[in-house]
Amino acid sequence: MYKVLVVDDSAFMRQLIKSVLESTGKFIVTVAQTPLIALDKVRKFKFDVITIDYEMPYMNGVELIKKIKEITDTKILMVSAYTRPGAYTTFEALSAGAFDYILKPSSDEEIEEFKYELIKKLTAVCEEFKVEEVSKTQEITTAVENKILLEESVIERARTAKVIGIGISTGGPPILEKMFKSLKQDFPIPILVVQHMPPNFTKPFADRLASITSKCIKEASDKEEIKSGCIYIAKGGYHLAVEDINGKLCTRVLDLEKIKSHKPSADILFSSIAEACGRASIGIVMTGMGSDGSDGILEMRKKGALTIAQDEKSCVVFGMPKAAIEKGAIELILSPDQIVELLNRI
Known part of the structure; x- marks a missing residue:
């Protein structure tokens, strides 16, 4: 009880x-x-x-x-x-x-x-928080091993990315706040974020992040050309996708049915990135309940994209990363600090 x-x-x-x-x-x-x-x-x-x-x-x-x-x-x-x-x-x-x-x-x-x-x-x-201590010990070991994998070959792959997709839910806002504050000011690759939130919340969330970090962070609008170094937050109540329109990567804001009870859905974002960018992309699935993002990020990995999951120790709820890991969709398991370390070396 x-x-x-x-x-x-x-x-x-x-x-x-x-x-x-x-x-x-x-x-x-x-x-x-x-x-x-x-x-x-x-x-x-x-x-x-x-x-x-x-x-x-x-x-x-x-x-x-x-x-x-x-x-x-x-x-x-x-x-x-x-x-x-x-x-x-x-x-x-x-x-x-x-x-x-x-x-x-x-x-x-x-x-x-x-x-x-x-x-x-x-x-x-x-x-x-009732997870057995042995499970935590095993997870920590995995994260430490993956820190070693942040070698130059991984950095070189990351540098080829045209876009980065992040899927995140429970416990996400404070983690994104900390990550984007720590991200170098001239970070060049655009980032698209699906954070599970209702319609009235995503615009204030994007505004808050922009004011705290002094970076280009905004709620995504439809058919907007994706600009270098900008961060786009999925609009609550709509799906966010990437589409190649006349040779330019653009955002798509889609009013489709919920996926795994979510709208926006990380699966939609990741699948569209796999289709539009293939191996020239990075997918990151982070803290949250359920399995949203696991199918889409698997598509990204099959196309050769670099795929990352947040480690168990730093998650509020390990559901989404765990589901992606169990599907074989993840190449690296890292803490938010390690993810920022990787991105700042690009």
Whole structure:
């Protein structure tokens, strides 16, 4: 049984989250209606995960996350409003230490989706940290061995890339923030990113990354020529693909059905890169639940592209990299720092 603390000043939300989680038989739920009560409980008891609302008396959710992180390293899930202002506060929460967020339901229809996402996210993060120590040891060894593989032949292959594709989900925003800040200012190869996010969140996310890194980072638009050194974030609610139009690589923003429950989908991005660029590309699959990206990045590897997965130790959830590795789609397993080291040597 996993122990969860629910912090919310709404009696409806406290009861909703409590009843949903307890109905699974996997969770024991404690509730706190104010941040001050929550801090008292965190000091007295150990929890596997904490859910936190943003708008609360005495202090907001971001301030509470920072105070909790001074006491414990317990995983925190932010309960966010489905609005553009809600997106900005969500990214503050992720930077403060939340591992992920979930959108607060605003209608009866959204409650069922909320229940499904809540159970999925909390189960995944709780189970991730019950991994046996021997598995972690084996993974660390693999990552160290791959650092040795960052020899000149790998760097030379990377230098031939016309484009880099990244597929990432749970735990992604803080990692991308850190990576893009560490990427050299004159990095020449364009990067396309599928970060699983709802429509109102991707533009604020791209704007935030651009302001923090002082790099060309933007939400992708349709049929835009892909420029050297720019980073394009897939638009929430649409797929992002690459297409060769009259000899120029361009973005495509596609309103197609979901792939593996995702829109945008990393599979769509990776498959299009395999088709448009072949071996002259790099595919990177990073932290996230499920298996999105595993089929597309396998296509890239079959075409001769350099394919990379984030290592288990640095992932919030190892699902997406693990699925790609198990398919035989991955050539290198690296930490985010090692990925940046590789890219900065191009």
